[in-house]
Amino acid sequence: MHHPINFTPAVQPAAAPSDSVWCFAFLDGQLLLVAEASADDAEAAPAFGLPPLPQPWPEARERHYLGRLDERDCWALELAARPEQADAQWQGVALRPAMMQLPEPLMLLAGRAAQVLDWDRTHRFCGVCGTPTERLERERARRCPSCQHQAYPRLSPAMMALVWRRNPGLASGFELLLARSPGFKPGFYSALAGFVEPGESLEDCVHREVAEEVGVQVRDLHYYGSQSWPFPNSLMIAYRAEWAGGEIVPQAGEIEEAAWFDIDALPGIPPRFSISGHLIRDTVERLRQGAAGV
Incomplete structure (x- = not known):
């Protein structure tokens, strides 16, 4: 991190x-x-x-x-x-x-x-009345000289969830649910992610997005960390979550493929440049130490 x-x-x-x-x-x-x-x-x-x-x-x-x-x-x-x-x-x-x-x-x-x-x-023009806005000197804002509406930099919060489960049939004992979107490089997978909707808590978003994107349910959410993600204006908030039930059903148009992967045989994953790269690697280490849920 x-x-x-x-x-x-x-x-x-x-x-x-x-x-x-x-x-x-x-x-x-x-x-x-x-x-x-x-x-x-x-x-x-x-x-x-x-x-x-x-x-x-x-x-x-x-x-x-x-x-x-x-x-x-x-x-x-x-x-x-x-x-x-x-x-x-x-x-x-x-x-x-x-x-x-x-x-x-x-x-x-x-x-x-x-x-x-x-x-x-x-934000060169007012979103309320369309008047050209003016930049303020002492705060990061633009103000409309006509209706006085002020516009500040806004972020779009997005959750990230890395789902894990125990699998006694594997030598490692654990596996991760990873998915790929249509725009990913061939062979690369990552954790699940999606934007928070109005009126929704981060935890509600995790449960909803995981269910929508891959059709499974999760429990025991643990906050991992956050990262400013300027593509274009997101704040990524990452969680680990334990699988609670359900079979993988990829969301059409959003998820090209999703599967369970042995933590000792992962596919290509993002570099540590992104929070997903940190999240996956650090969770694997915690699972190997038997401490994923703490």
């Missing part, structure tokens, strides 16, 4: 800005990264990092201050054109693979930057 980072969110920089910055610059929806050649192995695939954007910054359609990470100011920029100082090593990378290239603190901030820019882009 993710560890806390030394980041202080803010809407405006302090009176004394830091000498150096982290700048998350997006161009045509892609995050600009720069290849960093390895000094130890010239033939190794290059790592990628955030490119330096010296002042004055290139022309930007939008600029948002995010806060301070380890005494460095952090900004999100939506650029109007490729910066003049960009060389051949600068690349525009889609958000998901870009985040996977960055160390954890910068990975999390890249997701934050993308969500702030997306919120700003999609």
Whole structure:
């Protein structure tokens, strides 16, 4: 799971800005990264990092201050054109693979930057009366000058459930229920997930989504953790749940395939980049230690 980072969110920089910055610059929806050649192995695939954007910054359609990470100011920029100082090593990378290239603190901030820019882009007009909105200076909000409606960044909560059960016929003694959606890479499976509906608790959502997606019932829910998931604006909340009954019936159009897998013979699963990757691996370890329900 993710560890806390030394980041202080803010809407405006302090009176004394830091000498150096982290700048998350997006161009045509892609995050600009720069290849960093390895000094130890010239033939190794290059790592990628955030490119330096010296002042004055290139022309930007939008600029948002995010806060301070380890005494460095952090900004999100939506650029109007490729910066003049960009060389051949600068690349525009889609958000998901870009985040996977960055160390954890910068990975999390890249997701934050993308969500702030997306919120700003999609709230240029009032959702009540259609008037162009204005950005507020001291809080992350846009206000309608006509009807005074204010729009703040919104998240869509989504539950994730990893269902497990005992199986004395297996050497490991346990198996997991994993599923794949039509858009997954061949051979890859993950935990079940779905959005919370209005008026629904997280626990109600777990029971409903599991029943809808694979037709089984669960019990003994245990909270695992959460992760901001900027694809586009979700908050993933993960649980472990014990199988309580029912046979697998994949939901048509949503679940391409679902099955029970021995914890010692899992198919391809998500990397630890996502909470599902953490959830599956950590649950397997707990099951091997006989501690899944605590």
